[in-house]
Structure formats: structure tokens, C-alpha cells
Amino acid sequence: DTGVSQNPRHKITKRGQNVTFRCDPISEHNRLYWYRQTLGQGPEFLTYFQNEAQLEKSRLLSDRFSAERPKGSFSTLEIQRTEQGDSAMYLCASSLLQVSTDTQYFGPGTRLTVL
Amino acid sequence: GENVEQHPSTLSVQEGDSAVIKCTYSDSASNYFPWYKQELGKRPQLIIDIRSNVGEKKDQRIAVTLNKTAKHFSLHITETQPEDSAVYFCAARDAGNMLTFGGGTRLMVKP
Numbered sequence: 349d350t351g352v353s354q355n356p357r358h359k360i361t362k363r364g365q366n367v368t369f370r371c372d373p374i375s376e377h378n379r380l381y382w383y384r385q386t387l388g389q390g391p392e393f394l395t396y397f398q399n400e401a402q403l404e405k406s407r408l409l410s411d412r413f414s415a416e417r418p419k420g421s422f423s424t425l426e427i428q429r430t431e432q433g434d435s436a437m438y439l440c441a442s443s444l445l446q447v448s449t450d451t452q453y454f455g456p457g458t459r460l461t462v463l
Numbered sequence: 464g465e466n467v468e469q470h471p472s473t474l475s476v477q478e479g480d481s482a483v484i485k486c487t488y489s490d491s492a493s494n495y496f497p498w499y500k501q502e503l504g505k506r507p508q509l510i511i512d513i514r515s516n517v518g519e520k521k522d523q524r525i526a527v528t529l530n531k532t533a534k535h536f537s538l539h540i541t542e543t544q545p546e547d548s549a550v551y552f553c554a555a556r557d558a559g560n561m562l563t564f565g566g567g568t569r570l571m572v573k574p
Contacts, residue, residue: 352506379560381562388566389566390467390469390564390567391507391552391564392564393561393562393563396560404559404561439507450495450556450560451497452509452562454499454506455506456505457506
């Protein structure tokens with residue numbers, strides 16, 4: 349499978365615990381995006397990377413959230429001191445920035461449940 | 464920032480009929496408008512997109528139109544089939560390369 353992959357697919361945790369998700373983009377895609385999606389809503393932008401540089405962060409991204417893309421390939425999203433309101437699907441997308449196109453392809457998501 | 468409104472939130476059609484979903488956006492600098500289809504429990508999948516220098520784009524039974532002056536764009540699906548049933552999201556990309564999604568339209572195609 350050469351598409352975007354995410355691990356784990358499901359995560360159940362207790363309030364206050366830390367969780368980390370991983371995203372592997374399509375090979376050679378230089379941009380990687382994180383979104384959060386709650387039931388019945390569209391994906392909400394969290395942050396994105398171009399290569400290893402984090403270029404934009406949403407106001408939604410509190411200081412409990414941190415994302416990295418250390419070598420410009422895979423990325424991790426960590427949530428510290430989880431809260432019940434963090435329960436959502438966390439989607440990753442990647443794209444190849446070219447002159448006229450920047451289509452984003454989504455991964456299957458990680459569903460987080462905070463008890 | 465960008466704000467995208469999508470209507471209707473649910474749409475039920477008979478198989479073979481057409482379906483139209485409409486979106487408006489607020490940021491006149493937005494230049495790229497993709498549409499994604501998301502089936503239950505699956506990832507969003509791009510079905511068609513349009514750039515701000517084009518007014519209309521068609522791909523088999525799917526077409527998208529863009530009115531930059533009015534800041535709205537629409538998805539048209541003709542000859543709907545039961546497998547078209549899903550949630551459809553429009554999105555707008557602003558000058559900062561952020562995609563803002565609409566709230567989604569649940570399309571149900573009745574056989």
C-alpha cells in the first residue's frame with residue numbers, strides 16, 4: 349500500500365495520560381498535515397510541515413499538542429495530559445507541492461477515545 | 464481566517480436523479496477548492512477539485528462550478544447511484560495553504 353498510513357488506528361486512554369500518533373506520508377511527499385475530525389463535522393486543520401519545518405499551527409492547537417517531523421518523512425503528534433474533549437479522529441494528509449497542484453491525500457486516521 | 468459554509472447538511476435523492484451541493488467561502492484570496500467523499504469509517508477521498516482560474520470542471524458524472532465573484536462553488540452529481548451515498552465535504556485553500564472544510568453533506572441515494 350503506497351498511500352498515507354497512520355498508527356495506531358484506535359487508541360483508548362484515560363484522562364491525564366499522554367498519547368502519541370504516527371503518520372507515514374506518501375513517499376516523496378514534502379508536505380504533511382494534521383487534522384482533527386469530530387463526528388458529523390469536517391476535518392479541522394491543526395498544523396502542517398513542509399519537509400521538516402512546521403510552517404503553520406492552528407489556534408486550535410493548544411500547548412498540550414506537539415507535532416514533529418524530524419527527518420522530513422514520518423510525523424508524530426503527541427497530546428499531553430489528555431482531556432475528554434480531545435476525543436476525535438486525528439487525520440493525517442500529505443501532498444507534493446508543485447507549481448500548479450498541491451492535492452492532499454488522507455490517511456485512515458487514528459480514533460482517540462479519552463475516558 | 465477562511466470560513467466555508469456548506470448546504471444542505473443532508474440530501475436524499477432517488478437513484479438516477481441529480482444531486483447538487485453548494486458551498487460559500489469568505490476569503491477572496493482562496494485559490495483552490497477540492498471536494499472529498501467520505502464513506503462511513505473511511506478516510507476522506509478526493510473526487511474532484513477546481514482552481515480559481517477555471518469556472519467549471521467535469522469528470523464523468525461529477526462536475527464542479529466556481530463563481531469567484533460571488534465566492535461560491537457547487538458539486539453536481541448526475542445519474543446518482545446507491546454507491547454515491549456518503550458524506551461529501553467541500554474545502555477552500557487560502558493563500559497560507561490551509562484547507563478549511565465545510566460541515567459536510569450526507570447524501571443518501573435511494574434505490
